[in-house]
Amino acid sequence: MARAIEMAAENARTGCGGPFAALVVKDGAVIATGVNRVTSSNDPTAHAEIVAIREACRVLGHFQLTGCEIYASCEPCPMCLGAIYWARPARVFFAGTRADAAAAGFDDSLIYDEFQAPLAGRRIPMVPLMRQEARRAFREWQARTGRMPY
Numbered sequence: 218m219a220r221a222i223e224m225a226a227e228n229a230r231t232g233c234g235g236p237f238a239a240l241v242v243k244d245g246a247v248i249a250t251g252v253n254r255v256t257s258s259n260d261p262t263a264h265a266e267i268v269a270i271r272e273a274c275r276v277l278g279h280f281q282l283t284g285c286e287i288y289a290s291c292e293p294c295p296m297c298l299g300a301i302y303w304a305r306p307a308r309v310f311f312a313g314t315r316a317d318a319a320a321a322g323f324d325d326s327l328i329y330d331e332f333q334a335p336l337a338g339r340r341i342p343m344v345p346l347m348r349q350e351a352r353r354a355f356r357e358w359q360a361r362t363g364r365m366p367y
Contacts, residue, residue: 218288220247222312225265225290228252235323237265239289241273241282241306248285249273265289266297274293280367282306291318295328303367 220277224238241249251268253263265327274280291313293301293319296299301309308348315325336343 218290218311218312220250221288221290222300224250233257235265236253236321237290239265239269239270239287241285241287243273243277243282243285246315248276262296264294265299266293267300278283286310291321292323294308294318294323295332 221238221240224240225236226233234255234257237253240247240252249269249272251265251270251272251339253265254263254268257263266287269284270282273282273285279306283306284327285306285310287301289297289309289311292311292315293309294315311350318324329345331341336345345352
């Protein structure tokens with residue numbers, strides 16, 4: 218965890234991105250690291266945890282982090298939390314809390330609130346279209362033999 222915290226502080230000092238870092242560990246060895254690169258890469262998904270997960274999956278040659286642990290310098294935001302659940306690590310450790318992040322200007326409460334709001338009441342309009350047609354893709358998936366479940 219100390220390494221993740223130092224990486225986050227260094228990223229904040231150098232101005233390369235936000236004050237966040239993450240490590241993915243398997244069998245006691247660090248297999249991937251990531252720091253926040255949102256502003257330096259112009260990629261709103263380039264959060265530290267996402268960067269580290271992408272690299273770990275590349276190293277492992279698999280889309281899941283079975284048997285891995287993630288060490289994050291701060292409690293994961295909603296996007297990172299979703300990615301973590303999809304990656305299925307064994308556990309996640311974090312240092313700072315979402316309240317700490319909010320106090321520093323990284324407040325995700327809007328997103329947490331949006332999850333609870335009905336589609337019509339969200340700040341960014343969410344408009345369902347062509348649901349019946351889209352369900353065809355799910356039927357194709359279900360009918361496919363040899364698919365890799367995830």
